[in-house]
Structure formats: C-alpha cells, structure tokens
Amino acid sequence: MHIISLGAGVQSSTMALMAAAGEITPMPIAAIFADTQAEPKSVYVWLDWLEKQLPFPVHRVTAGSLEKRALEMRTTKDGRRFTKTDIPFFTLSASNQIGKIKQRGCTRDFKLNPIRKLIRKLGGIARGQKTVGVVQWIGISLDEVYRMKESRHPWQENRWPLIEKGISRADCLRWMAAHNFPRPPRSACVFCPFHNNSEWRRLKTEEPSEFEKAVQFEKAVQFEKTKTQNMRSTLFLHRSCKPLSEVDFSTEEDRGQLNMFNNECEGMCGV
Numbered sequence: 048m049h050i051i052s053l054g055a056g057v058q059s060s061t062m063a064l065m066a067a068a069g070e071i072t073p074m075p076i077a078a079i080f081a082d083t084q085a086e087p088k089s090v091y092v093w094l095d096w097l098e099k100q101l102p103f104p105v106h107r108v109t110a111g112s113l114e115k116r117a118l119e120m121r122t123t124k125d126g127r128r129f130t131k132t133d134i135p136f137f138t139l140s141a142s143n144q145i146g147k148i149k150q151r152g153c154t155r156d157f158k159l160n161p162i163r164k165l166i167r168k169l170g171g172i173a174r175g176q177k178t179v180g181v182v183q184w185i186g187i188s189l190d191e192v193y194r195m196k197e198s199r200h201p202w203q204e205n206r207w208p209l210i211e212k213g214i215s216r217a218d219c220l221r222w223m224a225a226h227n228f229p230r231p232p233r234s235a236c237v238f239c240p241f242h243n244n245s246e247w248r249r250l251k252t253e254e255p256s257e258f259e260k261a262v263q264f265e266k267a268v269q270f271e272k273t274k275t276q277n278m279r280s281t282l283f284l285h286r287s288c289k290p291l292s293e294v295d296f297s298t299e300e301d302r303g304q305l306n307m308f309n310n311e312c313e314g315m316c317g318v
C-alpha cells in the first residue's frame with residue numbers, strides 16, 4: 048500500500064502529479080497533507096487545485112493551530128507560568144548573544160504524528176505490527192538528499208521517488224512547465240524561522256497580508272513569553288534577531304530552498 052506524504056510544495060506536488068501520469072508506480076492509494084493551519088493562502092489555493100488533478104484522494108489532517116499552540120501558557124502546580132516552545136525560533140539573550148532553539152516539536156506534533164496516525168488507519172496497521180504494511184513516499188529531491196531518513200517504524204517503509212529518478216527541485220519545475228501545469232508555491236508556515244531572505248521577501252511582496260501575520264505572530268510570541276518564568280531570551284523569526292518588520296531582506300544573497308531546512312529536518316516541511 049503506497050501513500051504520499053504531501054507537503055504541497057514544489058517537490059511533493061510534482062511527485063503526486065507524476066504518479067497520476069503513471070510516471071511513478073504503483074498508483075498510491077492516497078496522499079496526506081498535514082495542516083498546521085499556518086500555511087500561506089497560496090498553498091491552500093494550490094492544494095484545492097492539486098486535489099482536482101489527482102486520481103487518488105488527498106486527506107487533510109490537522110493537530111490544530113500551531114499558532115495557538117505557540118502562544119499557549121501553562122502553569123505549574125505551584126503557580127509558575129511557563130511555556131514550551133515548539134517552533135525553532137532564534138533567540139537573543141540579555142547579553143546580546145544570538146542562539147537558536149533546537150527542538151522541532153512543530154514538525155513532530157503537527158506534521159509527522161497526524162500523518163502517521165492516518166497512515167496506520169488507512170494501512171490497517173495492527174498494534175505492535177513488525178512487518179511492512181505501508182510504503183510512504185516523501186518528496187525529497189536529489190539536491191536535498193541529506194534529508195532522507197529511514198522510517199522509525201517497522202510497519203512502514205520510506206520511499207523517495209524523486210531521488211530514485213534522479214530529479215532535482217529545478218527538474219520538478221521544468222516537468223511542471225513542460226506539462227503546462229502552474230508553478231507550485233513553496234510550502235511552509237508563514238512564520239517559519241527556516242525561511243531564507245528570498246522567501247521572506249517573496250512573502251512580503253506577493254502575499255503582504257500573510258507576511259503581516261508573521262509580523263504580528265512574532266510580536267504576540269514575544270509578549271506572551273515575557274509572562275513566563277522559563278524563557279529569559281527574546282524570540283525572533285529572523286536570524287538577525289531584529290523585529291521582522293524592520294529586517295532588510297535584500298541584503299543577503301538568495302540561497303534557495305536547499306538551505307531552508309538543515310539536517311535536523313525530519314523530511315516533511317518545505318517540500
């Protein structure tokens with residue numbers, strides 16, 4: 048049973064359309080999109096279009112709003128307020144040291160887990176099953192080969208069809224153009240700290256209301272964190288640790304999507 052993990056970006060969209068065209072076999076039984084409820088509008092519009100082109104169903108799963116989760120306050124039994132950070136923010140300490148939060152709870156809780164849950168259901172995976180029941184397709188391309196990771200679950204095998212075919216992200220865009228398909232958007236939460244300057248610039252110019260959401264989100268996070276006792280550094284979305292609304296995104300060379308997600312990535316965001 049083959050199932051696509053659909054990020055709804057360039058690579059996984061191309062992979063799904065290639066499967067629909069019979070260029071990758073066998074035909075998957077479904078694609079699954081994990082919705083953080085924080086993708087830019089362009090991704091949701093794209094997804095609506097994409098699912099009409101595919102002969103298999105696209106299931107949308109969600110663990111709720113990642114934005115709401117990031118702003119959630121918790122209280123210990125003795126009344127101290129604290130927060131857990133799920134998003135890999137940049138941090139600025141009182142002594143002006145720039146750092147980065149290493150956890151990636153957002154990918155795990157809002158993408159990997161909801162997809163895994165539905166894959167288990169669709170694949171009829173029994174509790175404690177040790178044999179492979181599902182092959183999950185992941186849309187990592189040749190230029191991101193370092194993001195490949197074997198499945199942690201004995202009942203699931205991971206497959207990277209674009210790598211099997213030796214296809215890069217640029218090849219995906221060429222394939223889409225050759226088939227007269229529109230250009231897919233980049234997929235990632237509007238406030239993802241892995242955006243490079245080129246993506247921030249695109250968001251700001253092409254989807255200003257989405258960029259504004261990221262600006263407001265950063266302010267809200269900073270405000271909420273001041274009420275906690277466990278977060279001393281200030282959190283930022285841009286690596287310069289300047290407020291997003293004040294960053295000059297034109298100062299840095301374009302880096303492309305390749306550098307957006309580093310080796311810590313578990314292979315779901317941004318493809």
Ligand code: SF4
Pocket residue numbers: 083134135151153154157158234235236238239240241316317
């Ligand atoms: S796109 Fe970024 S913020 Fe969103 S889940 Fe992935 S790593 Fe987290």
